[in-house]
Amino acid sequence: MSANRPAAVVVLAAGEGTRMKSKTPKVLHEIAGRSLVGHVVSAARELEPEDLVVVVGHAREQVKGHLDAFYAGTRTAVQEEQNGTGHAVRTALAELGRAPEGTVVVVCGDTPLLSGETLRALAATHAADGNAVTVLTAEVPDATGYGRIVRDVVSGAVTEIVEHKDATEEQRAIREINSGVFAFDGVLLADALGKVRTDNSQGEEYLTDVLSILREAGHRVGASVAVDHREILGINNRVQLAEARALLNARLLERAMLAGVTVVDPASTFVDVTVTFEPDATVLPNTLLLGSTHVAEDAVVGPNSRLKDTRVGRGARVDNTVADGAVVGEGASVGPYAYLRPGTDLGARSKAGTYVEMKNAVIGEGTKVPHLSYVGDATIGEFTNIGAASVFVNYDGEAKHHTTIGSHCRTGSDNMFVAPITIGDGVYTAAGSVITKDVPPGSLAVARGQQRNIEGWVARKRPGSAAAQAALAASEKSAGES
Numbered sequence: 001m002s003a004n005r006p007a008a009v010v011v012l013a014a015g016e017g018t019r020m021k022s023k024t025p026k027v028l029h030e031i032a033g034r035s036l037v038g039h040v041v042s043a044a045r046e047l048e049p050e051d052l053v054v055v056v057g058h059a060r061e062q063v064k065g066h067l068d069a070f071y072a073g074t075r076t077a078v079q080e081e082q083n084g085t086g087h088a089v090r091t092a093l094a095e096l097g098r099a100p101e102g103t104v105v106v107v108c109g110d111t112p113l114l115s116g117e118t119l120r121a122l123a124a125t126h127a128a129d130g131n132a133v134t135v136l137t138a139e140v141p142d143a144t145g146y147g148r149i150v151r152d153v154v155s156g157a158v159t160e161i162v163e164h165k166d167a168t169e170e171q172r173a174i175r176e177i178n179s180g181v182f183a184f185d186g187v188l189l190a191d192a193l194g195k196v197r198t199d200n201s202q203g204e205e206y207l208t209d210v211l212s213i214l215r216e217a218g219h220r221v222g223a224s225v226a227v228d229h230r231e232i233l234g235i236n237n238r239v240q241l242a243e244a245r246a247l248l249n250a251r252l253l254e255r256a257m258l259a260g261v262t263v264v265d266p267a268s269t270f271v272d273v274t275v276t277f278e279p280d281a282t283v284l285p286n287t288l289l290l291g292s293t294h295v296a297e298d299a300v301v302g303p304n305s306r307l308k309d310t311r312v313g314r315g316a317r318v319d320n321t322v323a324d325g326a327v328v329g330e331g332a333s334v335g336p337y338a339y340l341r342p343g344t345d346l347g348a349r350s351k352a353g354t355y356v357e358m359k360n361a362v363i364g365e366g367t368k369v370p371h372l373s374y375v376g377d378a379t380i381g382e383f384t385n386i387g388a389a390s391v392f393v394n395y396d397g398e399a400k401h402h403t404t405i406g407s408h409c410r411t412g413s414d415n416m417f418v419a420p421i422t423i424g425d426g427v428y429t430a431a432g433s434v435i436t437k438d439v440p441p442g443s444l445a446v447a448r449g450q451q452r453n454i455e456g457w458v459a460r461k462r463p464g465s466a467a468a469q470a471a472l473a474a475s476e477k478s479a480g481e482s
Helices: 036-045 060-070 085-096 116-129 186-193 209-216 238-258 457-461 466-481
Strands: 008-013 051-056 075-078 103-108 133-139 148-151 158-162 176-185 221-225 269-271 287-290 305-308 321-324 338-340 351-363 368-380 391-393 403-405 416-418 421-423
Touching (some): 036 060, 060 075, 075 085, 085 186, 103 116, 103 186, 116 176, 116 221, 133 209, 158 221, 176 221, 186 209, 209 221, 238 269, 457 466
Parallel strands (some): 008 103, 051 075, 391 416
Antiparallel strands (some): 103 176
């Protein structure tokens, strides 16, 4: 194991978070597509620790279920009673069954902006300086309310952490604060935790007491300063949740733009951490890209679009669209005002146009569904045109059925395709038809009643109406011209 690779990372996620005013445990609230604790676990995994333990307590079943579902391999330790941060770390070490030989990094489960890069710098500083404990600190514009880091002016070692209420005026001028994130020598940590007392106002075991215990035993306490002080921000209420979401979103968009993506209006564009781009993709205003969405080279998404778990191919155009679990092929066109539901797969240079909804539909290359149509549970071949106001009638009230339409077909407007049905290649269908039977290749299908004109009906049934008067005037004009 390398000197900078921790023996263990402990994530503290047992608290209730009452200030969130929510039935959802605080650490399970989400920003940018991940839970708060998920962001912390993901950053911790970048250190490749030998063990990763999340301490759970409040709503433990929910938190553990979430970790098991999305972060397999993460161990959990149950803190039956929330008796302080020192007690939480003791609970984690008990889960490991040993005092880890090497570095133990302790992080808070409500710090979603903390990056793996910052944690690696903490571990590297800890190893390089030979510290018993290294505190992650940050210099902030306003340190009010935070514990101040007091250093030895000669060695730079941390001599104490003074809480704001206990600090002198001179100490309150210090802008370097404690983040609550630490790197410990594992053996020394385990020994010191056994000496932590509970004779404080809360009657709890404080992890910060370990620093004074180790320092008084002659061990060095050092610090690693975070490059961006915003990384250490913890979340305690919905206001802070929104602030963190904005900061993380800005970070993600900046990363994308520096990699060659055009984001026209970052202020109205929102992305999840799992969204990926290729250079020369363009995102227009008022667009949300969620989940595993991928936008390829030269594709344009937006404005006013929400895509989740959707792949947008090279050169495709997606305008004013909601898509979930869809594939948009190279050069395809979607929208405006389209809805692509799960299982939709648009082939290259195909089209799902204005007010088109698709679900579980595979659309061939060059095929167009231009407007006002619903295509569900269907396969359509290549270079087919589906007329306006067409509906694929896929549900009989109990089961869904499939429709297959071949290549190079031309279907009329206002068609109903009543599944299960197969329409062969090169078929034409007449406007206004309800197609209920299979159509052989190369056929014209007509399925509509014959038109009947009942002359004089308006005059007899609506005498004196505007329509009757208009009809009478038209008849008189026609008679005069003949």
